[in-house]
Amino acid sequence: MPTAPLASGPRAADVLRPLLGTVLDALAAGGRARGGPLPAGGPEAVATRVADVLGDVLPDHGDPDALRALVQTLAEGAADPADPLCAAHLHCPPLAVAAAADLAASILNPSLDSWDQAPAAAALEAAVTRALAHTAGLADALVTTGGTESNQLALLLAREAHGTGVRLVCGAGAHHSLPRAAWLLGLPDPVVVPAPSGVLDPAALDKALTTLPGPLLVAATAGTTDTGLIDPLPEIAGLCAAHGARLHIDAAYGGGLLFSDRHRERLAGLEAAHTVTLDLHKLGWQPIAAGLLAVARPAELAVLHQRADYLNADDDTEAGFPDLLGRSLRTTRRPDVLKIAVTLRTLGRTGLGTLVDQVCARAREFAALVEAHPGFELYGRPVISTVLFRPAGADDDTVAAVRRRLLHEGRAVLGRARPDGRLWFKATLLNPHIRPDDLARLLKSAEEGTSV
Numbered sequence: 001m002p003t004a005p006l007a008s009g010p011r012a013a014d015v016l017r018p019l020l021g022t023v024l025d026a027l028a029a030g031g032r033a034r035g036g037p038l039p040a041g042g043p044e045a046v047a048t049r050v051a052d053v054l055g056d057v058l059p060d061h062g063d064p065d066a067l068r069a070l071v072q073t074l075a076e077g078a079a080d081p082a083d084p085l086c087a088a089h090l091h092c093p094p095l096a097v098a099a100a101a102d103l104a105a106s107i108l109n110p111s112l113d114s115w116d117q118a119p120a121a122a123a124l125e126a127a128v129t130r131a132l133a134h135t136a137g138l139a140d141a142l143v144t145t146g147g148t149e150s151n152q153l154a155l156l157l158a159r160e161a162h163g164t165g166v167r168l169v170c171g172a173g174a175h176h177s178l179p180r181a182a183w184l185l186g187l188p189d190p191v192v193v194p195a196p197s198g199v200l201d202p203a204a205l206d207k208a209l210t211t212l213p214g215p216l217l218v219a220a221t222a223g224t225t226d227t228g229l230i231d232p233l234p235e236i237a238g239l240c241a242a243h244g245a246r247l248h249i250d251a252a253y254g255g256g257l258l259f260s261d262r263h264r265e266r267l268a269g270l271e272a273a274h275t276v277t278l279d280l281h282k283l284g285w286q287p288i289a290a291g292l293l294a295v296a297r298p299a300e301l302a303v304l305h306q307r308a309d310y311l312n313a314d315d316d317t318e319a320g321f322p323d324l325l326g327r328s329l330r331t332t333r334r335p336d337v338l339k340i341a342v343t344l345r346t347l348g349r350t351g352l353g354t355l356v357d358q359v360c361a362r363a364r365e366f367a368a369l370v371e372a373h374p375g376f377e378l379y380g381r382p383v384i385s386t387v388l389f390r391p392a393g394a395d396d397d398t399v400a401a402v403r404r405r406l407l408h409e410g411r412a413v414l415g416r417a418r419p420d421g422r423l424w425f426k427a428t429l430l431n432p433h434i435r436p437d438d439l440a441r442l443l444k445s446a447e448e449g450t451s452v
């Protein structure tokens, strides 16, 4: 058997072109076989189909059809975020141009832990991270695998700046990765400030900051996972300044509003944070992973510095080779910045802003449909692109069962949230191509699921 061809090198395009054709055909065939937002039959049926196609994971002799077979199986068993009825999570349909750029990243395979593995990618990352940080009103940014890693890094920087006694103070709607990071980093138990209206209450925060011993790290959220609400950032920033508390803002969801002339104002106050989590695999239409942690004080990143002679020897650094190891806690690291840079340059701020405006508008329209429907109750007007609704008069068990039935039948992918103690369906609209009749179909699915 000939040696397996490589993805780069002089003949790579000849080898890759037919393989890409195979992949695209298999994606289409799998999507047709699925015929909806999710495979029908539930977890057991999907696992059986995967096991059947997979067979022996490591056979003695390989199968040249494996690419087609497994891609098709994965597509057939996918939750397709490009399907208008797939609307549960902050799980975006990626832009074609970003996915194409990501292929180039896979082929070139630069690794951003040393300049000699990623010369141009390193320069690109430095420029793009700074520019994105400036868009948020901060100085620099690190590329991460997403909101969770960004939040962890934010807490790590707070710990290194203020010591291991720094206590996290966050609202009840904060993402679970924040208290989890406090646990991981050995910080004191976080203080969770009640948020009965869904956002951090400035009066309750003021009380907490007045009574708790420091040092304190306040984590505000711009776009909560469950409801898409934005904490009152300017008031929170003012309180942090007054009490000498550090401020982190988790804008993993809401950060995308920065691209929109119409919605950017809602993020006023972001620039007052010490650190900001951004995540372009949510409201930025990037293939996973595309996280960032923006920092106001780049000097604080010095704590991430690491010397490993094979990657950033002192004499190489002194000779002018960039020292990249301190830009992450990871060592080998993909150039996720390439797809981000391609997207920013291809669409421009206006193009991205239009996508943001579209999903926000669709959410308002969906909320209006729910409100006008006598069989449903609306939780509240959407702030970003999340709409919570529930069948009027239904109990929580019914809401949970209907959602699972829709998943099992592969008819619609709705999320769930319990913002007020009651269980609601959650529709997170991240597909800018969704049309008004798709919204009506989404509501109809929930209605039919309820009336069975």
Ligand SMILES: Cc1ncc(COP(=O)(O)O)c(C=O)c1O
Pocket (backbone or CB within 6 Å): 090, 145, 146, 147, 148, 149, 151, 175, 177, 221, 223, 224, 225, 250, 251, 252, 253, 279, 291
């Ligand atoms: C507000 C918020 N922060 C952080 C995260 C974690 O992001 P990731 O899943 O990219 O790690 C999420 C995920 O939904 C989120 O909604």
